[in-house]
Amino acid sequence: MEVCIIGAGYFGISAAKTCLDHNLKPFVLNKTSRIGGVWNGLPEQIGVWDSLHTNGSKYLFSYSDHLWPSEDPAYPSVSQVMDYLDSYIQKHHLASCIHHNCEVLHVEKIDNYFLVRWKNHYEIREKIFSYVIVATGKLSKESSQFRNTEKFKGLILKGGFYREPSVLAGKKVVCIGRSFTGCDISLEALKVGAKVTQIYxxxxxxxxxxxxxxxxxxxxxxxxxxxxxxxxxxxLSLIEKVNSITIKSHGNPGTLAPEWHISQEEAKNNIFPTVIQSDDYNEAIKNKKITLIKGKAVDLYKDGVVLEDGSKIEADVIVLCMGYETNLDFLSESIKSTIEYKPENKDSALSIYRLVLHPDIPGLAFVGLLMTGAPGRGDLQSEIAIRWFKGILNITEGEMRKGIEDEKKMRNHFGEYPWNYVGHLLLPEYLRILNMKVDIDGIKKKLGYKGPVIPQFLFMNREGQNDLAKKAVEQIKAQYPKL
Structure with missing residues (x-):
């Protein structure tokens, strides 16, 4: 039985391997000429820049049955990520399952099957599948409210299409946005640009x-x-707890810039987005090398950016780092209606059970819709999807529907930036759904280990998994002896 998997990035590759585990045949449609999704950095699509490193450590950002090379740094580079993905495909003989340059145009449900239509170069093809996994990820479309960009006489660069800093050399650079992309590109611009301003x-x-x-x-x-x-x-008590732990562990943002200070009262009652910031970026902010401006960019003019209060910021280059949307436009209107698809809602674009499935669309599942560092997230989501397809997922329809209603309430309650999930809690939740246990006490006793939960502790009933878990622990202890 074939399973159509849309996307050959980190999650699509995981889904393909999970299909093989269950004696299903993956049929992967990859939009570009290269695997890796955003990691391949191809110029024609949203992707990463040359100097980027992962935000999660390699020990948790790994597949449950595959270790990173011991010589790779804790936070691997783009090329090292691609090498890791390539080695995983080679290990499990997945290359023959992946069809490149296949852009999916349409997916619709017809009776108990799915019609999938795609474009391969200039040829339109279609095929019927019993099961479909959407693994296009969260970073599939850039957000931008600017419509009349032609009025700006300089260069407008979307953050997802930025690759290297030469285009910023000697320029007055304005980065709009303060999340991962905005911070990293602001720091890159600082190395070569004449002046760097960050609007948030x-x-x-x-x-x-x-x-x-x-x-x-x-x-x-x-x-x-x-x-x-x-x-x-x-x-709100959980939100306050997460806020306070993060601030205690890494410092109040106000220590870098007074205008970023978060008071105890604010920490109690607000959801704050979290961003990974490098030490170099923090030092640049502390030393005021990057000009910070709080405000909403609402328009452009010939020489720069217009803020909501009417003030203007001059620029030679404007880098749009305003976030990403989930792009599922290829789904039929019926499917989009059922999942309540709202792409403008960046953090909660659809209403499905635990980010994976909807009981009214059997045979369709999603993986990779949330940016979380939960160990084994791709493998766990894929396992949930495949078990559901096979009718062996021990979750009632009633629980699924209640979960969807909970998510809708959260979406409405928190508005523009809903926090449906505290990312780290997805790990125990997925283990519960799969009825999987991690004998962490036994692992600690047997291996003398004091470190985190890692993907290799999952699926311990798999042949050879105990030996792989031991090897993973040895790798961590060699690098961090106190664990």
């Missing part, structure tokens, strides 16, 4: 990549996370 709308909480000499995600996914559970609606 709201305060952020930030994480460093390391804390106390260890990768930050080691603390987020420490074994205690397995004893937690997902609860809806999310309470």
């Amino acid at each position: 709308k709201r305060k952020y909480i930030y994480n460093k990549r390391f804390a106390k000499g260890l990768p930050t995600d080691f603390f987020i996914y420490n074994p205690s996370v397995l004893r937690e559970s997902m609860k809806f609606p999310l309470s």
